[in-house]
Amino acid sequence: xxxxxxxxxxxxxxxxxxxxxxxxxxxxxxxxxxxxxxxxxxxxxxxxxxxxxxxxxxxxxxxxxxxxxxxxxxxxxxxxxxxxxxxxxxxxxxxxxxxxxxxxxxxxxxxxxxxxxxxxxxxxxxxxxxxxxxxxxxxxxxxxxxxxxxxxxxxxxxxxxxxxxxxxxxxxxxxxxxxxxxxxxxxxxxxxxxxxxxxxxxxxxxxxxxxxxxxxxxxxxxxxxxxxxxxxxxxxxxxxxxxxxxxxxxxxxxxxxxxxxxxxxxxxxxxxxxxxxxxxxxxxxxxxxxxxxxxxxxxxxxxxxxxxxxxxxxx
Amino acid sequence: xxxxxxxxxxxxxxxxxxxxxxxxxxxxxxxxxxxxxxxxxxxxxxxxxxxxxxxxxxxxxxxxxxxxxxxxxxxxxxxxxxxxxxxxxxxxxxxxxxxxxxxxxxxxxxxxxxxxxxxxxxxxxxxxxxxxxxxxxxxxxxxxxxxxxxxxxxxxxxxxxxxxxxxxxxxxxxxxxxxxxxxxxxxxxxxxxxxxxxxxxxxxxxxxxxxxxxxxxxxxxxxxxxxxxxxxxxxxxxxxxxxxxxxxxxxxxxxxxxxxxxxxxxxxxxxxxxxxxxxxxxxxxxx
Numbered sequence: 001x002x003x004x005x006x007x008x009x010x011x012x013x014x015x016x017x018x019x020x021x022x023x024x025x026x027x028x029x030x031x032x033x034x035x036x037x038x039x040x041x042x043x044x045x046x047x048x049x050x051x052x053x054x055x056x057x058x059x060x061x062x063x064x065x066x067x068x069x070x071x072x073x074x075x076x077x078x079x080x081x082x083x084x085x086x087x088x089x090x091x092x093x094x095x096x097x098x099x100x101x102x103x104x105x106x107x108x109x110x111x112x113x114x115x116x117x118x119x120x121x122x123x124x125x126x127x128x129x130x131x132x133x134x135x136x137x138x139x140x141x142x143x144x145x146x147x148x149x150x151x152x153x154x155x156x157x158x159x160x161x162x163x164x165x166x167x168x169x170x171x172x173x174x175x176x177x178x179x180x181x182x183x184x185x186x187x188x189x190x191x192x193x194x195x196x197x198x199x200x201x202x203x204x205x206x207x208x209x210x211x212x213x214x215x216x217x218x219x220x221x222x223x224x225x226x227x228x229x230x231x232x233x234x235x236x237x238x239x240x241x242x243x244x245x246x247x248x249x250x251x252x253x254x255x256x257x258x259x260x261x262x263x264x265x266x267x268x269x270x271x272x273x274x275x276x277x278x279x280x281x282x283x284x285x286x287x288x289x290x291x292x293x294x295x296x297x298x299x300x301x302x303x304x305x306x307x308x309x310x311x312x313x314x315x
Numbered sequence: 316x317x318x319x320x321x322x323x324x325x326x327x328x329x330x331x332x333x334x335x336x337x338x339x340x341x342x343x344x345x346x347x348x349x350x351x352x353x354x355x356x357x358x359x360x361x362x363x364x365x366x367x368x369x370x371x372x373x374x375x376x377x378x379x380x381x382x383x384x385x386x387x388x389x390x391x392x393x394x395x396x397x398x399x400x401x402x403x404x405x406x407x408x409x410x411x412x413x414x415x416x417x418x419x420x421x422x423x424x425x426x427x428x429x430x431x432x433x434x435x436x437x438x439x440x441x442x443x444x445x446x447x448x449x450x451x452x453x454x455x456x457x458x459x460x461x462x463x464x465x466x467x468x469x470x471x472x473x474x475x476x477x478x479x480x481x482x483x484x485x486x487x488x489x490x491x492x493x494x495x496x497x498x499x500x501x502x503x504x505x506x507x508x509x510x511x512x513x514x515x516x517x518x519x520x521x522x523x524x525x526x527x528x529x530x531x532x533x534x535x536x537x538x539x540x541x542x543x544x545x546x547x548x549x550x551x552x553x554x555x556x557x558x559x560x561x562x563x564x565x566x567x568x569x570x571x572x573x574x575x576x577x578x579x580x581x582x583x584x585x586x587x588x589x590x591x592x593x594x595x596x597x598x599x600x601x602x
Contacts, residue, residue, distance in 0.1 A: 139551070
């Protein structure tokens, strides 16, 4: 054991803030993470990029031919791709505002609950949907919207009498109501989780800011727009970008609800890619890979725009 | 509060505001709980009641839970598959995240900035969808198609980036001086992590464990693509393809399977919620 005073160790830390045990041996710590990251994320993405320039088919015995950008040329003339991208964008527009703004309002309300026990109770309830995995949420709502046993149509028809069994809305199954219906329960799913996110952001705002503004005569509405919303901007930016990404790339829900009916609004670019790669007899992986990359790149363009829009402004 | 003439009036208005606020919050609480209450109720309805759609049943039947576990041959198997895949994924991702987060903050590793940038970039890219074609190919080359254990490998990466970033921001709150002090006391990087760091990162670890547990427990896309046989599949895939018919798969019985499927996540969260909220505030939001 060496005997050192805390001061010495402090000074060392200041002199060389990040120079600890400079060693390749430290790579051992990063190795497990990097192994999985490369083999099941980075390599697959690049491999799919490569496949998109070939006529690759899993089942084919013929050697893979490099065909340049032919898949991309074909894809850019493919109306199904455009329909798929447009459907994904429509869904995103239905989903994104609700999943950001409703939790924001709810968080402002819950944040003012001063009773510790009650506040904890609310937070726990809010997070219950977040600990139910997505696909199980989709299964639940598939039943909620069901024609035969679903409570939603039961209430509309038998309790409120707005519809008859003949005119009752068909929510899922490729009607024009399907995307709004999916957006609605996706908002339900994210409601609590996003609220808790905003709550953590609200907890970081110093109370004195509000006190001072109140003394200056600001009303609650001013406080919300002048203090709360600007302070939550960074969290909102993260949520908007991440939720945009998840909404544009939705696939599980559409596979569970819509299947592979090309006329259904749930047949987006992701489902099209899946259909081409795994379902259609031809197994056109090369073309599917190109569809996947075009979809991903179109998303990246919008993400870049959003990141620019939400760039830090106080600098 | 103010001791003016209008103080009673002010207090009354404030009180109205409080009541209104709780009413609104409780409406949201109901909106969140009602679908779950409905499926719970469905799982204890008698079979005829389940098919009429009536909200409150005339007869209850609590036998569905015992029935599905005994009579649906593959169900205990599916349940076991889910547990096996989930626990393995949580363990491996947890280890990757703790080691990785520690190395990114407290160790000097050549190229760590590149690793960090790649992890961040991967959050914005639709990796899960785009990589699917290649993951199928990898698993086929490794002979892991239609195996339960094979799912663990791609599952580890589903939340890998966010898990490492969460642990990174947790480690960032531990002062470097602590690491230095421990080093001067003769601890190597491993012992420092194990004895000094581990007790300080439990909140963040709780977040990582819960996030990975939920994702792996419910994963559908990969499981549905990479497996074919009912016996090797996990619970969510079985549930997603189940539609209320007769006999084994009648509605209240599927609902019972459903309640069995969502309970573990809620229970784990219930036990860890204190740590979870602390961890969320400490780290997840800065990630």
